[in-house]
Amino acid sequence: MSSSLSSGADFEHMFDLAPVSLWLEDYSDLKRLFDGWRAQGVTDLRSHLAQDPGRLRQCSAALKVLKVNRRTLALFAAESQQTLESNLDKVFRDDMHDAVIHELAALWAGKLEFSNQSVNYALDGRRLDVQIRARVLPGYEQDWGRVLISLEDITAQVQGALQLRRSERYARDLFEHSPVSLWVEDFSAVKALLDGVRASGIDDFKTFIKVHPEFVTRCMQEIRVIDVNQQTLRMFGASSKEMLLNNIGRVFRGEMHESFAEQLLDLWEGKTFQQREVVNYALSGDAVYIHMQFSVLADFLADWGLVLLSLVDITARKKAEAYLEYLGKHDVLTQLRNRAFYAEELNRITRKGPWPLSIIAIDLNGLKAVNDEQGHAAGDSLLRRVGEVLAKAVDPPACAARIGGDEFIVLLPGVDERSALALQDRILSMLELNNQFYPGQPVSLAIGIASCQSGDMVESAIHRADQAMYAEKTRYYQDKGVDRRYAC
Structure with a gap:
């Protein structure tokens, strides 16, 4: 007899001091409720509960708390079991309803034990993520009169996992x-x-x-x-x-x-x-x-x-850089090289060759008259046409450049004067085709050629080419009977 009493006292002591929340409950009213529904022909509990939310409240009301341990009171911030029981509506609410349906379905299916993860709330308002494990105690299988439930507080783990998922999602969103x-x-x-x-x-x-x-x-x-x-x-x-x-x-x-x-x-x-x-x-x-x-x-x-x-x-930056580089070396109107590139190229050839170097100096005849009589747009059109002719006639490594308003020059490194004359003929042939293609104002060019054999002769060659060009320009205006001072 004393041994039995001692065992009972030990159980009570262990129950009360267990490190997890323990609940001893009576599910017998729930068993009777289930039996009544079965007698009415209910076979699918989940569907039956979904049809009327009040039925879930019936199930919850059928559960009776018999005893909880100290850990339970501490976990739920309750001064006593009576305080806890009188506030169960604050403990079991919101998120936990889906979890309760899962537990009820396990019992409906004849299982005498179940486990589940759910959410409860402490009386001070704290959300508690809990791992639930329940077992109908031996001897009560027929009426579910005694069910032992343990709740393990897994709030820290759940929140940690949630934070990890949020961090992963945040990182994923940053990536995507x-x-x-x-x-x-x-x-x-x-x-x-x-x-x-x-x-x-x-x-x-x-x-x-x-x-x-x-x-x-x-x-x-x-x-x-x-x-x-x-x-x-x-x-x-x-x-x-x-x-x-x-x-x-x-x-x-x-x-x-x-x-x-x-x-x-x-x-x-x-x-x-x-x-x-x-x-x-x-x-x-x-x-x-x-x-x-x-x-x-x-x-x-x-x-x-x-x-x-x-x-x-x-790509946009590279295109902008390429365009700026292009502008730095090209004349926007004629698309030929500009004076800056010409000066740089002439300096390079003067220092390194190759020799001989031939120079073709070119000037557009009658530009001033066109600008004065027809406007600068018409004059610009003539300059663009000169650019078209020279771009078609002159191939690398030769360099055709616009170096002034109506002044152009072609540098021919490694080319003698005979070959330069051949290029002049080609330019004039291209010019004739251009004039046929563009009706109206014809383009006329004054051209002068000179060659040199070394760097110290370059300046003199440029001067001779200019002089030859100006002589040609003078003959053009004499043939036209026009004062060159007013026609350039």
Whole structure:
């Protein structure tokens, strides 16, 4: 008898001091409620509860709390069991209803135990994420008169997991919606190839890849693209990631082989963070000029298993730079080279040749009269036509430039005077065709030619070409019976 009493006292003691929340409840009224519904022909409990929300409240009211332990009172911030019981509507609310349906369905299906994750609320308002485990105690299988329930507070774990998911989503959103193209790639196979070359005794990697360009190609083929973001698809004109990755050979081609060889050389030298400008291609075939930043992520420096590349489209900047460079060396009206380029080219030839150098000085006849009588737009049209003629007639390395209002010059390095005369004939032939094509005001040119054999004779040659041109211009106005001072 004393042994039995002692066992009962020990159970009470252990129940009360257990480190988890324990609830001893009576589910017998719930059992009777279920039996009544079965007698009415109910077979699908979930559907039956969904039809009338009041039925779920009936189930909750059928549960009787018999006893809770100290941990329960502490967890739910209740001064006593009576305080807890009188405030159960504050404890079991909101989010927990879906979880209760799951527990009721387990009991309806004949299970005598169940586990579930749910949400309760402490009396001080704290949300509690709890892991529930329940068991109909032995001897009460028929009426569910005693059910032992344990609640484990997993709020910290749930909130930690939620925060992790939020962080992952935040990182994912930053990746997907970044305003620059992002690529996540696996370079581990590339590292293995480089390690293999190093192990074979190769020290001069730069010479190695020059001798074996196929090694660079193989390394490019071994890169595994793990993911790309939305800006990447927009940049390269792909409707989906699959479309882009299935056409990756159209994106990385041409100049990319040389750029990637430089990238491999940097990796060989241990540079796992790199920046460079490269050229890729959109799926439309258009060149995309890119500022690329390459970085092996810190946790993958041992095998290069995760690499992040950011690509910024600098095509517009490159076009602007090219246009500014063009403007710096070209005359906008005629599209020929300008005076600055002419001076630079003349200085280069003077210092380095080749010799002989022939010079053709050209002046547009009658520009002032056209400007005065028909307006500057008409004069500009004549200048553009001169540009068309010279652009068609003069081929590199010769240089045709507009050096003044109606003054043009052609530099012919490595060309003697006889060949310069042949080019003059070609210019005049082109001019005749141009005048036939453009009805109305014909273009007339005064041309002078001179040659020299060395740098110290260049200035004299330019002067002689000018003098020959002016002489030709004077004859033109004499033939026209016009005072040149008013007709230039």
